[in-house]
Amino acid sequence: MTHEREYSGDYPDKTLYIPGPTEVREDVIESMAQPMFGHRMDRMTDLYTTIVEDTKDFLGTDNEVMILTASGTEFWEASTLNLVDENILVPTCGSFSERHANVAERLGKSVDRLEYEWGQAVKPEDVREALETSDTDYDVVACVMNESSTGVRNPIEEVGDVVAEYPDTYFVVDAVSALGGDHVDIDAHGIDVIFASTQKAFAMPPGLAVCVVSDDAYERELEKDSASWYGGFQRALDYYDRKGQTHSTPAIPIMLAYRQQMKHMLDEGHAARARRHREMAEYTREWAREHFDLYPEAGYESQTVSCIENTQDIDVAATIEEVSERYDMVFSNGYGDIGEETFRIGHMGEHTVESIRTLTDAIEDVADL
Numbered sequence: 001m002t003h004e005r006e007y008s009g010d011y012p013d014k015t016l017y018i019p020g021p022t023e024v025r026e027d028v029i030e031s032m033a034q035p036m037f038g039h040r041m042d043r044m045t046d047l048y049t050t051i052v053e054d055t056k057d058f059l060g061t062d063n064e065v066m067i068l069t070a071s072g073t074e075f076w077e078a079s080t081l082n083l084v085d086e087n088i089l090v091p092t093c094g095s096f097s098e099r100h101a102n103v104a105e106r107l108g109k110s111v112d113r114l115e116y117e118w119g120q121a122v123k124p125e126d127v128r129e130a131l132e133t134s135d136t137d138y139d140v141v142a143c144v145m146n147e148s149s150t151g152v153r154n155p156i157e158e159v160g161d162v163v164a165e166y167p168d169t170y171f172v173v174d175a176v177s178a179l180g181g182d183h184v185d186i187d188a189h190g191i192d193v194i195f196a197s198t199q200k201a202f203a204m205p206p207g208l209a210v211c212v213v214s215d216d217a218y219e220r221e222l223e224k225d226s227a228s229w230y231g232g233f234q235r236a237l238d239y240y241d242r243k244g245q246t247h248s249t250p251a252i253p254i255m256l257a258y259r260q261q262m263k264h265m266l267d268e269g270h271a272a273r274a275r276r277h278r279e280m281a282e283y284t285r286e287w288a289r290e291h292f293d294l295y296p297e298a299g300y301e302s303q304t305v306s307c308i309e310n311t312q313d314i315d316v317a318a319t320i321e322e323v324s325e326r327y328d329m330v331f332s333n334g335y336g337d338i339g340e341e342t343f344r345i346g347h348m349g350e351h352t353v354e355s356i357r358t359l360t361d362a363i364e365d366v367a368d369l
């Protein structure tokens with residue numbers, strides 16, 4: 001049992017290189033410190049419509065956007081409740097995709113897994129085969145874009161093109177740790193639902209989840225009476241249509257931060273932001289290959305999280321601790337079963353190649369590489 005400890009408020013600032021939360025700009029943090037206002041006031045309409053439309057602009061999508069006070073986990077549940085009558089196919093290739101499958105099971109759905117070993121990427125031809133050969137009519141194929149536990153970037157565009165050949169099957173993408181840092185043409189690949197959390201590549205504080213919903217997914221929910229209430233696509237999007245607000249009281253300060261950060265993201269642009277992330281990823285991979293190895297299957301490495309194989313057998317936990325103590329920088333151990341076998345560097349949000357280099361220099365120093 002965990003006992004209460006005292007929160008002293010006296011903690012040194014640490015630069016975050018974990019796979020989220022990540023660094024948030026000063027002006028974005030400051031934008032939250034404002035007197036509260038009501039969620040049914042005109043000011044709220046101005047704020048919410050601004051962040052929704054800015055998000056569509058940034059992502060270059062004609063689909064609808066909903067921003068909910070929740071973390072990304074909410075959309076595992078909501079997309080399942082909204083779209084899955086009975087059957088869902090979930091390619092699993094790490095902890096988060098497995099959790100997505102577990103959530104659907106917990107909600108009473110019949111879940112088929114297309115299982116990959118950790119570190120392997122989902123292959124579109126396997127999804128095609130599963131759809132072609134199965135006797136089951138799947139309501140949804142749900143695929144993680146960026147498996148944060150293994151640092152694998154799945155080819156969701158190609159998977160989406162395959163699923164698009166099955167008009168009664170909806171395609172749901174968990175892009176929690178990728179969207180905002182890895183370019184995806186949402187409308188071109190039949191992606192019905194794609195969602196992210198604000199604390200990852202959007203570089204905002206945690207507390208909001210963003211979900212992009214196709215017209216088909218919106219309509220599909222019409223047929224269902226067991227859809228999610230809180231994460232119901234129709235409830236959220238209809239409310240937006242009528243009032244320009246959210247259906248329940250949102251985390252207003254984080255929406256203020258969202259507005260401020262969106263200005264930066266629009267200034268940079270989706271493609272340029274993705275390019276900067278690619279450069280950070282390439283730098284990190286090169287460094288990893290020089291000193292260690294990469295955990296993901298070659299050619300499928302993530303653009304936002306590098307999962308590095310601990311080929312030198314360094315004491316990962318002790319290295320993380322010492323880098324934190326001496327340099328006030330924090331990176332991550334491996335996830336679950338690969339905790340000591342790997343470690344992870346989050347290169348997302350507002351980081352640059354330069355800021356990533358300061359971390360890798362610190363690791364080299366501490367681990368004596």
Ligand SMILES: Cc1ncc(COP(=O)(O)O)c(C=O)c1O
Pocket residue numbers: 019020071072073074096144146147148149174175176177197
């Ligand atoms: C790929 C992926 N999916 C889902 C989640 C859950 O997101 P959240 O913690 O915002 O609910 C995470 C969290 O790290 C993730 O990396």
